[in-house]
Amino acid sequence: MTLEITNLATLRKTIDGWRAKGETIALVPTMGALHRGHMTLMLDAKEYADRVVASIFVNPTQFGPTEDFSKYPRTTAEDVALLKTDGIDAVWLPDVPTMYPQGFATTIHITGITETLEGPLRPGHFDGVATVVAKLFQQVQPDTVLFGEKDYQQLKLIERMVSDLNMNLKVLGTPTVREEDGLALSSRNRYLSPEDRRLAPQLHEALQQASRAMSQGKDVQSVLAEFRERLTDRGFALDYLELRHAETLMPLTSFQKPARLLVAAKLGTTRLIDNIAVE
Numbered sequence: 269m270t271l272e273i274t275n276l277a278t279l280r281k282t283i284d285g286w287r288a289k290g291e292t293i294a295l296v297p298t299m300g301a302l303h304r305g306h307m308t309l310m311l312d313a314k315e316y317a318d319r320v321v322a323s324i325f326v327n328p329t330q331f332g333p334t335e336d337f338s339k340y341p342r343t344t345a346e347d348v349a350l351l352k353t354d355g356i357d358a359v360w361l362p363d364v365p366t367m368y369p370q371g372f373a374t375t376i377h378i379t380g381i382t383e384t385l386e387g388p389l390r391p392g393h394f395d396g397v398a399t400v401v402a403k404l405f406q407q408v409q410p411d412t413v414l415f416g417e418k419d420y421q422q423l424k425l426i427e428r429m430v431s432d433l434n435m436n437l438k439v440l441g442t443p444t445v446r447e448e449d450g451l452a453l454s455s456r457n458r459y460l461s462p463e464d465r466r467l468a469p470q471l472h473e474a475l476q477q478a479s480r481a482m483s484q485g486k487d488v489q490s491v492l493a494e495f496r497e498r499l500t501d502r503g504f505a506l507d508y509l510e511l512r513h514a515e516t517l518m519p520l521t522s523f524q525k526p527a528r529l530l531v532a533a534k535l536g537t538t539r540l541i542d543n544i545a546v547e
């Protein structure tokens with residue numbers, strides 16, 4: 269049975285009940301419109317804890333004024349059905365006034381790691397993410413939380429916040445789940461036109477080919493320049509294609525491990541992000 273919980277008092281009572289029995293708890297935060305990527309996180313979570321809580325909250329504070337908050341897909345009934353099928357213990361479905369009651373005035377701001385890549389392109393986004401995630405951690409009090417490597421910078425800033433604020437929980441990152449053609453699953457893929465959907469896997473292909481060239485010793489800057497040009501020529505409006513230190517996300521001018529190759533680009537009005545490790 270999957271409990272559908274919409275108020276904080278019920279959530280606390282449920283968590284307290286599990287705790288009283290000595291059970292451990294894993295949390296998987298999401299914005300809903302669940303797909304196989306999310307569900308992989310849920311199933312992984314079962315391996316780490318006695319109880320799994322999924323949260324579904326489309327967090328207004330992480331969307332910029334020109335972003336797609338009102339258009340973001342909301343498919344709660346289907347999401348809950350998927351969670352039930354997979355035997356997830358509870359889904360936490362707070363509404364906006366529960367998360368941000370009148371007078372709400374606190375923001376968590378992480379410096380450094382948030383000031384690059386997605387940060388300058390989406391002002392305020394990571395403050396919104398950090399604040400809502402910190403609230404979810406306080407509400408659910410999990411032992412373990414799971415986040416996808418798909419949102420790699422998000423995963424790294426959450427690890428930073430958990431460490432900096434001595435939050436008593438373990439953060440696990442899980443590999444990106446992809447379509448057969450390599451496209452990373454995303455709730456936003458449904459907005460790709462059929463033509464853009466055919467182009468979209470080239471983002472992952474470019475990551476793989478560029479990564480191979482770099483690990484074979486080719487000059488990092490020329491590889492990046494070549495693949496930036498290639499993606500742009502093929503119709504991607506590129507925000508960035510960058511090689512970064514896998515933990516600090518600082519730029520790497522030559523290939524050294526651990527390294528991560530990250531990309532963000534728009535196809536039509538749909539913004540896609542992806543990343544891979546460079547081995």
Ligand code: AMP
Nearest residue numbers: 298299300305415416418419444445453
């Ligand atoms: P979202 O609902 O987009 O906020 O995503 C919720 C969680 O699912 C985040 O930790 C994401 O990184 C993760 N996630 C999203 N897409 C994928 C994917 N294709 N593979 C693995 N995890 C994913």
